[in-house]
Amino acid sequence: MVDLFYAERMDKCSGCGACKEIISCSCLSMDMSDCVGCGACYLACPNMAIHLKPRKDEFEEIKIKVDGEILYVPKKITVKRALEIAGFKFSKFPDNGEFFAPCESGGCYSCAIYVNDKLKPSCITKVAEGMEIKTKIPEDYEPRRLVHGWMGHPVGGVGTPWWIKGKGYVEAAVFSCGCNLRCPQCQNWTTTYNSKVQAYTPLKAAEIMTHFRKYYGVDRMAISGGECTLNRQWLVKYIKELKRLNQDKDARLHIDTNATILTSRYIDELVEAGITDIGPDLKGLYVETFMKITGINDKDLAEKYNKTAWQAFKYLIDNYKGKVFIGVGIPYNKDLITLEEIAKIGDKIRSIDSEVQVCALDYRPEFRRRSISRPSFNEMVDVWKTLKGAGLKTVICQTLYGHIGPDRPAFH
Numbered sequence: 270m271v272d273l274f275y276a277e278r279m280d281k282c283s284g285c286g287a288c289k290e291i292i293s294c295s296c297l298s299m300d301m302s303d304c305v306g307c308g309a310c311y312l313a314c315p316n317m318a319i320h321l322k323p324r325k326d327e328f329e330e331i332k333i334k335v336d337g338e339i340l341y342v343p344k345k346i347t348v349k350r351a352l353e354i355a356g357f358k359f360s361k362f363p364d365n366g367e368f369f370a371p372c373e374s375g376g377c378y379s380c381a382i383y384v385n386d387k388l389k390p391s392c393i394t395k396v397a398e399g400m401e402i403k404t405k406i407p408e409d410y411e412p413r414r415l416v417h418g419w420m421g422h423p424v425g426g427v428g429t430p431w432w433i434k435g436k437g438y439v440e441a442a443v444f445s446c447g448c449n450l451r452c453p454q455c456q457n458w459t460t461t462y463n464s465k466v467q468a469y470t471p472l473k474a475a476e477i478m479t480h481f482r483k484y485y486g487v488d489r490m491a492i493s494g495g496e497c498t499l500n501r502q503w504l505v506k507y508i509k510e511l512k513r514l515n516q517d518k519d520a521r522l523h524i525d526t527n528a529t530i531l532t533s534r535y536i537d538e539l540v541e542a543g544i545t546d547i548g549p550d551l552k553g554l555y556v557e558t559f560m561k562i563t564g565i566n567d568k569d570l571a572e573k574y575n576k577t578a579w580q581a582f583k584y585l586i587d588n589y590k591g592k593v594f595i596g597v598g599i600p601y602n603k604d605l606i607t608l609e610e611i612a613k614i615g616d617k618i619r620s621i622d623s624e625v626q627v628c629a630l631d632y633r634p635e636f637r638r639r640s641i642s643r644p645s646f647n648e649m650v651d652v653w654k655t656l657k658g659a660g661l662k663t664v665i666c667q668t669l670y671g672h673i674g675p676d677r678p679a680f681h
């Protein structure tokens with residue numbers, strides 16, 4: 270039995286309109302009686318003013334076809350729910366033979382299947398009478414991904430070398446929608462949960478990025494998110510197209526990632542495709558910290574994500590140091606992680622590579638976690654000293670006033 274839900278607005282809705290701005294959902298503009306319970310608005314609401322409630326009535330059925338087989342399903346559900354009713358399994362970690370549905374907000378297209386011969390994300394697409402769903406995707410299909418916000422970036426990301434930060438535009442950047450984490454302090458949530466922007470093919474996105482490289486007069490082209498690695502076929506093809514369109518020796522292809530699904534084979538594939546710079550995040554040493562920072566409540570899943578990220582970092586150093594620029598990001602806010610854990614993270618990073626660029630990010634009050642304060646400059650200096658004390662040679666810290674440099678706790 271598959272549980273069915275519908276969304277309900279609570280009294281604490283402030284009317285900010287964020288959900289209507291970023292969620293592609295017709296029921297938000299009405300009275301929610303058409304809600305199919307996909308949960309995208311629930312994930313995106315910064316005020317937690319939308320709750321998902323079990324649907325106990327309105328089981329009027331409709332007829333659909335799944336891979337040619339007739340199936341009767343409740344009228345107000347998503348295609349993903351219909352597939353679950355048909356016995357298909359969905360997972361939050363790839364490579365175990367099930368459908369991969371990590372973002373559940375329509376952004377990553379990892380869960381996309383053919384609906385009436387059009388590629389649609391099953392997690393937010395509503396079923397309809399007579400709908401034909403095909404779960405078998407041809408090998409040569411053209412993947413799609415919601416990306417947006419092309420811009421010239423003056424700072425870059427975790428995987429941007431410290432010595433070029435803050436010197437005019439350092440790279441052209443684009444942001445991918447959809448994330449597998451649920452960080453309550455997400456600093457990019459309007460991108461992460463946005464399902465109203467266009468789904469691009471890898472080629473189209475690479476062409477636009479190439480245009481913006483020229484427009485901003487930079488050599489670096491970065492993709493961040495949301496989480497850019499979620500749709501592997503799309504990302505690998507996008508990097509290949511970008512490389513094909515930018516064959517000069519100065520071109521740099523950079524990805525920033527939470528690294529939680531970045532297996533060694535996936536890393537190999539990205540390097541073979543052409544990435545030159547990568548910034549994996551390590552969001553804690555202990556699983557409890559990882560869960561607090563990422564909002565992942567399933568401990569087994571949190572352990573798997575955190576372990577995969579650390580393994581990805583080590584694999585990158587062991588296999589690609591010197592060939593690919595590697596910069597690692599770690600979080601800091603005293604309400605989320607202790608300086609003792611930061612010191613232990615420093616020890617562990619040093620045991621893998623003492624020279625790698627480590628960037629401590631000052632986590633601030635954003636999205637749903639507004640009760641924390643942004644770390645002061647002096648707090649970030651303490652983080653810098655702690656990481657240097659652990660024997661790391663290239664430590665930078667993001668602060669209120671810009672980045673602390675690697676050689677001394679001052680501005681560069």
Ligand code: FES
Pocket residue numbers: 369370371372373374375376377378379380381390391392393447
């Ligand atoms: S899981 Fe459906 S679009 Fe990401």
